[in-house]
Amino acid sequence: MEIKTDYFEDLKIFKETSTLVWFFLAMAFLLSAPLLAGDYVIYMLSLTAIYTIVSLGLNLLSGYAGQISLGHAAFLGIGAYSSAYLTVKLGLPFWFALPASGMITAVAGILIGIPALRLKGLYLAIATMAFSFIVDEVILNWESVTNGANGMKLSPPSIGPLTLDSDRRFYYFILAITLIMLWGAKNITRSSLGRAFIAIRDSETAAETMGVNLAVYKTIAFIISAFYTGIAGSLFAHFIRYISPSNFTLLDSIGFIIMILVGGTGTLLGSVYGAIFITFLPEGIRVLKDFFPFFVVETGLQGLVYGLILLLFILFEPAGLYGRWLKMKRYWKTFPLK
Amino acid sequence: MFFQQLISGMAVGSIYALIALGFVIIYKATEVINFAQGELMVWGAFLVLTLTTSLGLPLWSSLLLSLFLMALFGMLLEVLAIRRLVGKHVFSIVMATIGLSFVLRHLAGIIWSYDNFPFPSLFPRQPLSIMGLTTISSSHLGIILASFALMALLFLFFKFTSLGLAMRASQQNQLGASIVGISVKRIFSMTWALAAILGAIAGILIAPVQFLNVNLGYLGLKAFPAAVLGGFGSIPGAIVGGLIIGISENLAGTFLATWVRDIFAYIILLGILMIRPEGIFGLQEKKRV
16 A cells, blocks of 8 residues: 655645556556547536536535435536526527526526535525425426526527537537546535545534534535536537426436446546446337337436446445445455455 | 316416425434435326226225225335435435435326326316305315315324324424434324325325426425425425415416426525525524634
8 A cells, every 4th residue: 555645745636647547548548448439438428517517516516525415417407597597589699608607507506505504415405495496496497598398499509700519629629528527527526625525425413513614605605516517407408409397307316326336426436437427328228128128218217227237236335336346445455365 | 267277276286295294204304305205196097097097996996995005115215216315415415305306206106197187086076156256176175175174183193193293293203203212214204204294295286287298297396386485494484385386386387387387486486595595494504613
């Protein structure tokens, strides 16, 4: 085992050389993927990248700051619809709509974050769920802005002279944004902000005693999380180019929680694993469906699998895939000793 | 018009109250928050339907049989999944019971399909007229009366039976209860059995008014506003909260806009959480480090 001799060693972005090597290998794969792989793979990778941003946002809120949210699909929806409204109805450019929808969602994050200051655990779960139902219904009924149940069609985004009209071009753009967001999240977790989040998660009373202002930091956690999800929402809207209220349901919120739970709560790499998992899960379910033709309704099967995964991971593997990976690594490093 | 809306709101409200009661007793006993209470409701109603239509049992005997089966089912869930959760972090508990609710809902969907089923009515179909002034639906009145009778029974159960007393004892102090010879584990199972029965009755009462459908379980989520409004963990609070939510959302749906009805409960919920999170009957909780 390596022993750290310096405080700054613990703050490094890449703590081990092997991590850096793996990072560059992954980057090489992701950058060359459009040259080698087919459209389908690019589509899945883009979707994974978008979900990674959601996962990072939710993990900062739930995994780091310990605040439950059952309403992240609503944040995604607010981001997506803001972006759609700004570009389609107001005709604003995409480079403006992307950060703007992040900001708008962050404001929504403040709205839910402020009542959440007085709430813990269960109440917060119920409040965010209520928020998500209300947002759903508002999207469905505010027809002058959202087109109601008909949904909205978006045109391919362009930045200056560059039109991101093909999936491949947009893929590089999404990848770049995801890396920036990942870098941002990494820096949040290694700053005093991230340490304050962790302190709040582990014990609110103790954190308060140490001088962490609960109200301020919880609100910041909600704002950051909502901003991340809003950015992801904007990318999502322009990526699939058609959004309707059915994209942002309770099932999707639960899917996001499965992401951080399966990946590993409170770890950034876990967020990435979780995003990969949740993107490829529906594909797995589709394959499964061919083997079990008696499951007639596909959404039903998806709900069943989501439920089972939640239940089994909570009961048997609460640390998630990343936790399992750490355990395996530790086992081999200390192999004969244990 | 107003009076009829009031009565139908009260009928739905007493269903919310029954569901809210189910998870308040679970919460009091084990501090587990059961997001799957609405699914117990659906399973109970579907069992009755299966027993009457497929096995051809008479309505009342299939009712009793399904309540018995649901009690067993509740105990089974407790032993298989919930027992491991007691004492865990709230996040784990919430997620696990949400997972459980998804599993139960979609298992029901796979078993009984996602279609709408008409459900046999327990009460006469023709409306009642009150002193010739106005008419009210007798099934709404029946729901209200049946729910109140059930609540009274529940009150007597907790007050006078030894099982009810043992449940209250272990709610107050688990260690103390086990010292005087109460098997707390058995009480936990019994609590789940009771909650499953309450859920099933709620389902059987509401199913004739609406169609029986797997997604009826979403109604169970409305019981959260009810429980929070009344004060989470308070039994009279669950009843009062359920009635207020049922009546006010019905009136809001009639006099404001139809789509407001579906979310009015959640608007009340957010409002109450901002103003008075401990609810009407709740106590302020204090926590030590």
